[in-house]
Amino acid sequence: MNGEEPFYKKPRVLLLLIVILASIAAMTVSYENGEVKVGSNLNYGLDLQGGSWLQLQLQGAIVQVSADESKIIQSEFQRLLNDPSIKVEETTLNSVTFTTTKQTTQKIIDSFGFGKSTITQAPDGGTRVSLQISREYSIQKYLENNLDAEIRMIPGNILTFEIRKAVTEDELNALLKPVDGKVNSFKAGVSSDTREETKKILESKLNNLGMKEIPIRTVGDDYILIDLAGVDITTAKDIAAKPGKFEIRIQVNGNVTEHVLYGTEITPGLPEKQTGDQWAVTFTLSDAGAAVLRDAAIQYGAVTNPEAHELIMLLDEKEVYSAPLSPELARNIQSVPVKSLSATTGVGDEGQRRANELQIHLRAGALPVEVDVIGAGEVSAELGSRFKSQVLIAGLIALILVAIVVSLRYKQPNIVIPMLSTSFSEVIIILGFTVLVGFQLDLPTIAGIIAVIGTGIDHLIIITDEVLAGGAMPPDKVYRSRLTKAFAIIFSAAATVLVAMSPLLIMGFGALRGFAVITIVGVLIGVFIARPAYAEVIQGMLVEDTGKKFVDE
Amino acid sequence: MNLINEKMIDEYVKKFNFKQMLILPVILLIVSLLILAYTSYTTRTPEGLGAPVKLGMEFQGGTAITFDSSKTPEQLKEEFSAYPVVQAREYGGGDQKLLQFGPMTESQLSDVINKINSEYSNPGQITQMGEVVSKSLQRQTLNAILFSFIGMAIVVFIVFRVFVPSIAVVISAFADIAFAAAMMNVFGIVLSLGTVAALLMLIGYSVDTDILLTTRLLKRKGELSDKIKDAMKTGMTMTLTTLAALIALFVVSSGSYLVSSFTRIDIIRDISVVLIFGLIADMVNTWMTNVGILKWYMEKTGKTETRVEKPKKRRQAA
Numbered sequence: 126m127n128g129e130e131p132f133y134k135k136p137r138v139l140l141l142l143i144v145i146l147a148s149i150a151a152m153t154v155s156y157e158n159g160e161v162k163v164g165s166n167l168n169y170g171l172d173l174q175g176g177s178w179l180q181l182q183l184q185g186a187i188v189q190v191s192a193d194e195s196k197i198i199q200s201e202f203q204r205l206l207n208d209p210s211i212k213v214e215e216t217t218l219n220s221v222t223f224t225t226t227k228q229t230t231q232k233i234i235d236s237f238g239f240g241k242s243t244i245t246q247a248p249d250g251g252t253r254v255s256l257q258i259s260r261e262y263s264i265q266k267y268l269e270n271n272l273d274a275e276i277r278m279i280p281g282n283i284l285t286f287e288i289r290k291a292v293t294e295d296e297l298n299a300l301l302k303p304v305d306g307k308v309n310s311f312k313a314g315v316s317s318d319t320r321e322e323t324k325k326i327l328e329s330k331l332n333n334l335g336m337k338e339i340p341i342r343t344v345g346d347d348y349i350l351i352d353l354a355g356v357d358i359t360t361a362k363d364i365a366a367k368p369g370k371f372e373i374r375i376q377v378n379g380n381v382t383e384h385v386l387y388g389t390e391i392t393p394g395l396p397e398k399q400t401g402d403q404w405a406v407t408f409t410l411s412d413a414g415a416a417v418l419r420d421a422a423i424q425y426g427a428v429t430n431p432e433a434h435e436l437i438m439l440l441d442e443k444e445v446y447s448a449p450l451s452p453e454l455a456r457n458i459q460s461v462p463v464k465s466l467s468a469t470t471g472v473g474d475e476g477q478r479r480a481n482e483l484q485i486h487l488r489a490g491a492l493p494v495e496v497d498v499i500g501a502g503e504v505s506a507e508l509g510s511r512f513k514s515q516v517l518i519a520g521l522i523a524l525i526l527v528a529i530v531v532s533l534r535y536k537q538p539n540i541v542i543p544m545l546s547t548s549f550s551e552v553i554i555i556l557g558f559t560v561l562v563g564f565q566l567d568l569p570t571i572a573g574i575i576a577v578i579g580t581g582i583d584h585l586i587i588i589t590d591e592v593l594a595g596g597a598m599p600p601d602k603v604y605r606s607r608l609t610k611a612f613a614i615i616f617s618a619a620a621t622v623l624v625a626m627s628p629l630l631i632m633g634f635g636a637l638r639g640f641a642v643i644t645i646v647g648v649l650i651g652v653f654i655a656r657p658a659y660a661e662v663i664q665g666m667l668v669e670d671t672g673k674k675f676v677d678e
Numbered sequence: 679m680n681l682i683n684e685k686m687i688d689e690y691v692k693k694f695n696f697k698q699m700l701i702l703p704v705i706l707l708i709v710s711l712l713i714l715a716y717t718s719y720t721t722r723t724p725e726g727l728g729a730p731v732k733l734g735m736e737f738q739g740g741t742a743i744t745f746d747s748s749k750t751p752e753q754l755k756e757e758f759s760a761y762p763v764v765q766a767r768e769y770g771g772g773d774q775k776l777l778q779f780g781p782m783t784e785s786q787l788s789d790v791i792n793k794i795n796s797e798y799s800n801p802g803q804i805t806q807m808g809e810v811v812s813k814s815l816q817r818q819t820l821n822a823i824l825f826s827f828i829g830m831a832i833v834v835f836i837v838f839r840v841f842v843p844s845i846a847v848v849i850s851a852f853a854d855i856a857f858a859a860a861m862m863n864v865f866g867i868v869l870s871l872g873t874v875a876a877l878l879m880l881i882g883y884s885v886d887t888d889i890l891l892t893t894r895l896l897k898r899k900g901e902l903s904d905k906i907k908d909a910m911k912t913g914m915t916m917t918l919t920t921l922a923a924l925i926a927l928f929v930v931s932s933g934s935y936l937v938s939s940f941t942r943i944d945i946i947r948d949i950s951v952v953l954i955f956g957l958i959a960d961m962v963n964t965w966m967t968n969v970g971i972l973k974w975y976m977e978k979t980g981k982t983e984t985r986v987e988k989p990k991k992r993r994q995a996a
Contacts, residue, residue, distance in 0.1 A: 177804070180808070180811065182808070182810065358791065358804050358806075359788055359791055359792075362784070362788075497808070498784065498806070498808070499807075499808030499810050499811045500806060500807050500808050500811050501804070501805075501806040502803070502804055502805040502806060503803065503804040503805075504802070504803050505800075505801060505802055505803075507800070507802075508800075508802040508803060508941065511941050512941070512943055515930060515931070515940055515941065515943060516943070516946070518930055519926060519927050519930035519931060519946065522926040522929075522930060523922070523923035523924075523926035523927055524923075525926075526922035526923060526925070526926050527919050527922055527923050529922070530681060530915070530918050530919045530922045531915075531919060533680065533681035534680075534681040534682060534915045568943065568945045568946060569871070569872075569875065569945055571946070572872070572875065572945060572946055572949045575923070575927060575946075575949075576879050576883075576949075578923070579883070579919075579920045579923055579924075580882075580883065580886065582916075582919050582920070582923075583886050583916040583919070583920060586912060586915050586916050586919065587890060587912060587916070590908070590911065590912040590915075591912075594908065610893070610897070610898075613893065613897075614889055614890050614893050617833070617834075617837040617889045617893070618882075618885065618886040618889050618890075620833045620837075621830045621833045621834065621881070621882050621885045621886075621889070622879075622882030622883070623882075624826070624829035624830055624832070624833050624882075625826040625827075625829060625830050625878050625879070625881040625882035626826070626878060626879075626882065627825075627826075627829065628821065628822035628823075628825040628826050628829075628878070629822060629875070629878065632818050632819075632822050637871055637874065637875050640875050644879070
């Protein structure tokens with residue numbers, strides 16, 4: 126003993142003991158509503174508790190395009206006014222002037238949404254139209270009309286648009302060719318704003334269904350991962366992926382419609398019976414939503430002629446409801462934006478059925494972009510629990526086999542027991558870690574734990590053989606220098622494992638991230654906490670127990 | 679019973695010169711590379727050579743579903759012939775079957791799921807992988823393995839700072855991975871997320887014993903063959919404990935071949951089987967390849983005896 130304090134009072138051993146106790150506490154004790162509870166706090170992943178997961182890709186594109194605004198105005202108004210002889214006369218920085226042989230009014234021109242117009246009579250008959258429009262806006266409007274999609278300008282030095290619809294670069298080039306334009310840069314995907322918006326909507330949708338704390342993760346800009354515990358794959362897809370885009374459009378004339386707002390601006394109410402057995406669904410618009418509805422109603426003339434400018438509700442570009450503004454609403458909306466609206470669905474049982482259906486549509490919609498299910502999976506609850514018990518059995522058998530091998534080699538319980546206990550304590554600390562950081566324990570994570578145990582035992586063997594070279598515990602000074610050498614090997618070996626695992630941390634789709642994180646954390650816990658303590662323990666155990674034997678020899 | 683037979687190690691170290699030690703590993707490496715090249719050649723497409731290992735569903739795109747059925751795989755293939763069945767096979771013993779489909783539309787997929795749910799019992803796992811993801815995963819996996827290997831090589835060179843011993847470790851690790859990958863082809867194990875994890879793990883694992891060996895030989899005093907013997911004793915114990923644990927995992931995760939209530943756990947099975955092959959190769963490559971190269975290097979540079987500057991260094995350290 127050399128008059129030193131016993132091994133169990135050494136700082137490294139005490140540190141290990143404290144960390145083990147803290148891990149056990151983290152795993153078993155929880156504090157909720159002022160009550161301390163004891164029970165397992167481990168979070169199991171989907172593959173151990175049953176459920177399904179979805180990987181969603183958000184459909185869209187971020188593009189930089191150029192085009193000639195006079196060509197755009199020419200081609201768009203040829204179409205809108207049905208006049209092949211449109212001639213652009215003058216283009217300045219903020220305006221485009223053209224003549225048409227048709228007679229038209231400012232109201233009609235303004236209703237197309239190409240900016241504020243000034244109308245004069247052309248000298249040789251027909252109309253001369255001057256539009257206050259920038260090149261950027263003309264391109265945006267052109268894309269919006271021809272792709273039938275929402276286009277957002279992304280702020281920045283270079284003119285960049287986000288197209289909230291699946292489109293290819295070739296399609297876009299073909300579209301821009303008639304207006305002397307082309308795609309300068311193209312990236313499939315969506316902006317981070319759109320991604321966050323989609324994520325938020327999905328979250329609220331799941332919350333509405335009573336599924337709290339559903340982990341929704343975003344990977345890169347274009348992918349969203351959702352884990353739905355206890356839900357089968359078909360239901361999961363129905364919930365998350367199927368309901369697409371809810372949109373209200375307004376009829377401009379005939380079959381031509383214009384976008385008004387998306388489901389994001391709508392808070393659906395409940396189906397209710399109104400006077401005269403009439404069923405309806407009430408809904409509320411946000412301030413912004415109410416404002417755009419009013420603008421659209423005035424701009425396209427729905428306030429004066431509601432019957433010719435119906436409001437159309439679409440879910441995933443399919444019409445689910447369409448009706449004109451009621452005369453009363455048409456009057457009111459002229460003076461103030463209206464936030465509370467109701468959509469009538471008819472009388473009797475049929476009316477009620479349609480009201481219920483419409484309400485589901487109103488609630489279900491709202492994703493700003495379409496999503497594709499690019500990956501999905503399901504593990505049934507029964508299989509999950511089988512996995513759980515079987516993994517436990519596998520771990521126990523592995524531990525027993527390791528114990529046998531180590532005992533055959535070292536034969537002394539003074540070495541074997543500390544070795545196995547150290548290894549086991551590493552498992553406990555890793556499990557404690559997963560609880561503290563809210564990490565889910567799934568099959569890849571467990572594989573990571575097993576991998577760490579494998580390297581852990583290896584390193585304990587290195588320590589043991591290095592310090593016991595020659596068969597006996599050496600004096601403290603020699604022991605220290607040998608231990609330094611053992612740790613030189615261990616740190617080098619650990620460094621290679623850390624480096625080898627690190628690419629997985631950044632590999633996409635989070636596929637093996639859990640495995641990598643656990644391996645890395647486990648190796649760090651091992652080399653900095655558990656293995657140094659082991660070195661102290663065997664020194665203490667062997668000096669204490671075998672000291673006498675060596676005197677005899 | 680002794681785990682390590684010291685006499686055998688003794689004889690091996692004394693009897694074999696480095697050339698004899700290198701024969702077996704060189705043959706193994708050549709055979710491994712030939713197997714990988716052959717797989718790559720047979721899976722070639724008009725665009726170029728295929729992957730050196732067979733790609734699993736995760737890397738190809740498609741859908742895999744497991745369930746219980748007493749029908750033979752052939753009957754199931756026939757029954758689902760309206761859908762793009764890639765393969766039907768036994769899965770983990772018992773009545774379990776696995777059906778794998780190529781890319782399908784969402785409605786086709788839900789038809790398949792409904793059919794299985796209503797007509798068969800115990801639908802267990804469904805995995806669906808889009809082509810976009812799987813293509814991207816393929817590329818990322820290749821990068822991950824490359825970065826991982828290069829990173830490991832850099833660490834090894836930083837640790838030893840001498841060319842021959844460092845490159846010996848890197849060669850041994852490469853031979854381990856090549857052998858493990860070749861054995862995947864031989865035993866029909868496809869590249870999955872689990873096997874990728876195992877290959878990366880192997881990069882880290884397999885150099886453990888090499889680092890131990892090289893450190894002991896370069897930095898310790900004493901007779902070369904004694905140092906090799908000591909290192910071998912430690913290293914063999916390390917590999918054997920790990921192998922014991924992996925065999926336990928492999929058996930339990932393989933399904934009901936041994937215990938009827940067990941079910942197959944793909945990811946654990948994939949990881950354990952690849953690591954088992956890798957560690958078998960590691961025994962050969964550490965104690966033949968790496969020892970062989972180091973023996974040759976130390977005999978050539980006359981470093982078989984204690985290095986002169988060694989005691990000085992130790993005093994500084996102490």
